[in-house]
Amino acid sequence: MSSSTSTVKQPEWRVPTNSAPASPLRILNSLTRTKTEVVPRQGKRLTWYNCGPTVYDASHLGHARTYLTVDILRRILTDYFQFDVLFVMNITDIDDKIILRSRQAHLLRTWRDKHAESGEVDSALQQAVEAYNSYVSGKLGGSAASALLSSIAADPKAFPALPFVPADPAAPVDPVDEGKWAMHVAAARKAYVAITTLSSSSAPAEERMGVLTEGAGDVIAPWLDTQLGSTVSHSKIFKAHAAFWERDFFQDMKALRVRPADIVTRVSEYIPEIVQFVEKIIERGYAYEADGSVYFDVAAFKASPRHDYAKLEPWAAGSANLLEEGEGSLGSKLRGKRAAADFALWKQSKDGEPSWTSPWGPGRPGWHIECSAMASEVLGETMDIHSGGIDLAFPHHDNELAQSEAYHECDQWVNYFIHPGHLHIEGQKMSKSLKNFITIKEALARHTARQLRLTFLLHPWESRLDFRESGMEEAKGVEGTLKKFFLNVRSTLSEIRAKEEAQESRADVHGYGDRERALVAELGKSQLAVHEALADSIDTPTALRHLLDLVSRVNIYMLEAARDTGVNGEVIGKVASYVTRMMQVRELGGGG
Incomplete structure (x- = not known):
């Protein structure tokens, strides 16, 4: 380079001023109830765990709201904001709901086939009447039972109207209680029609048994389970039921064009890891064994200056109904808890329930521990994002946080918790347990996947969505x-x-x-x-x-x-x- 050119310099360059700088991504974080900036722990990488389905029945529009919403959020974080997302979703294939539903379905099929083959339909009819009386007395009780238990009349139109009467007329009506009442009345009415119709039918035995189980199955199945549930022992019965509904779920997700998870975990495949997870929590002093079950010691956890219980919904921590629901219909019958707030990490299995070996005897995982163990196994001792339906916030997600932070001895297992809002149908909350739901397949028979996705895009993801046909x-x-x-x-x-x-x-x-x-x-x-x-x-x-x-x-x-x-x-x-x-x-x- 010549001396003349070496003395020539470029003019000064100034850093440009951005007149409209783009805002960083902030997201509503259930852990703060505020919109907080998304800051990955490593570079542009986000680790994300999403609570998947409990596979015991058909997926409904409420599930579509959750999984479509999470899919929208995931796509925008990945494809628009260019985060490198590792997305993990679980399949809950061991659960009290699955045990009950698969056991009852098996018993009902066996009962139907037995009477159809023998031709003893009159005997089946007598048992159906007994099951019907038991159902009405147990579910409706009081004056409703008196109105229904007098006799089985020949005229189906004789079924009386049964308006909901709250236990405390002065208290506000609980929509859940009213919904359960309506569900039980509907089941009783349907069974009533089937039984009265069958009483005068001369059709072949197989056809009559089909009518009876189709119409009165909801009242016969729990009656059979009370009598014979403990005799169902073959693990294939429970596995086959869960596997069927898992396939059905993934078919629905494909139809909705939901992007598959990067990694799918199943509870049944992580039993050794769950057992080890529970053992460590006991070693750390946050759990105890009682009568073959293991419970999380909420008081011991709260006593630690490092930990806080019920981070998401501390106001719900004393709700007896939510605590009981979180334990499951079978788990709530176990004994040995020191306090009502304690929850099962490992449940002792009784006759008629699947079991795995453990240091505490044959049993199965509690609901909450499943996600903690699987998420920790795949993502490590902390994660960026955890998501799931808002109905899971307490006790499921709060208990997940507690037991995971007890296991890892950390104070923040999850950095961002995301909860899509509820979906109501024509003003009412949908629920499998209330049987007032529209399945995803039924919805897709009326609307395209794009129309459903657009409906969700047109509403804030974190807010309640009232789905109405007119709104489509x-x-x-x-x-x-x-x-x-x-x-x-x-x-x-x-x-x-x-x-x-x-x-x-x-x-x-x-x-x-x-x-x-x-x-x-x-x-x-x-x-x-x-x-x-x-x-x-x-x-x-x-x-x-x-x-x-x-x-x-x-x-x-x-x-x-x-x-x-x-x-x-x-x-x-x-x-x-x-x-x-x-x-x-x-x-x-x-x-x-």
Whole structure:
């Protein structure tokens, strides 16, 4: 280099000033009840554990709300914010609900086949009446039982109306209690019709038994289980039931276009790890054995200055109903707890329940410990994100946090807890236990997966969504707007290409005037507005509104430009490409 050039220097360069800096992602964190900035523990990597289904029955729209919402959040974090997400989801294939449902289904099938083959339908009918009386007396009781237990009349129309009467007329009506009452009345009415119809039927035995089990199965199955449940011992009965509904669940997820988990864990495959997890919690002084079961010692945990119990919903920690529900219908019957708040880590198995060997005798895992052990085995001693339905916050997720922090002796096992809101149907909360649900397959028979996804995108993910058939029109309207937009853009671009191919040379006009300049400016504003909406706890309703406003601007531009200067294909192609990408991020497809 010559001396003359070595003395020549470049002018000073200044760092640019960002006039509209993009906001970092903040998300509603159930651990703080505020929107907190998402800060990964390592680089751009996020470890994420999502509570999967308990596979004992068909998945319903409430499940669709949870898993579609989590899928939307995951896609936006991965495909828009470009985080490297490791997503783990469990399958709960050992649970009290599965045990009861599989056992009762097995007993009902066996009972039906036995009477169909022997032709002893009258005997089956007598047992059905006994089961019916037991169900009505146990579930409805009081005056309702008196009204129903007098006799089985020949006329199905004789079934009386049974309005719900709360135990305390002065207290507010509990929707759950009212829902359970309605469910039991519906089951009794259905059984009543089946029994009375069958009493006068002369159809073949197999057909009559089919009618009886279909109509009165809900009252016969629990009666059979009370008498014969302890005799069901073959593990294949429980495994087959869970495996069937797991396959059904994944079929539903595929139909909804939910992205598969990176890693799927099943409780039945992690029994040794769960046993070891429980042993360590006992060693640390936070659990105790009693009568073949192991319980988490909530008082000992709370006494530690390092730990806090019920981080998510401390106000719910004293709820007897929630605590009992968290133990399961079979687990709540176990004995040996020191305090009502203590919960089972390992349950002693009785006759008629699956079991595995353990230091405390034959038993099975408690519900909460399953997720703690599996998540820790795959993700280690802490994770970035944990998600699941809001109904799991207490006691399930709070107990997960407690036992995991006891095992790892840490004070923050999860950094961000995400809870999609409830879904109600026509104003009522859906529930498998109340049998007032719409299955995913039933919903997809009436609406497309895209329409369901759009419905969820149009509502805040963390808020309650009241799903109404009339409300689906909004989603269909948005779907129609987007379809029409992409069709118009494709048609216009095809026309432009055809005209260019027909000419030997381009016209000496650039086609980028004030109208195009304004549209490109609108694109920039929309991109910033969409980003700000997504950064604000993934506010999809606002982001979608900005995209639809941009689509409207392009439609107006194409209409006006076509009348005089002509449409600039590069500009509308750029906008359409952006809208397509944002739709694909949400798994809504695009314009191609």
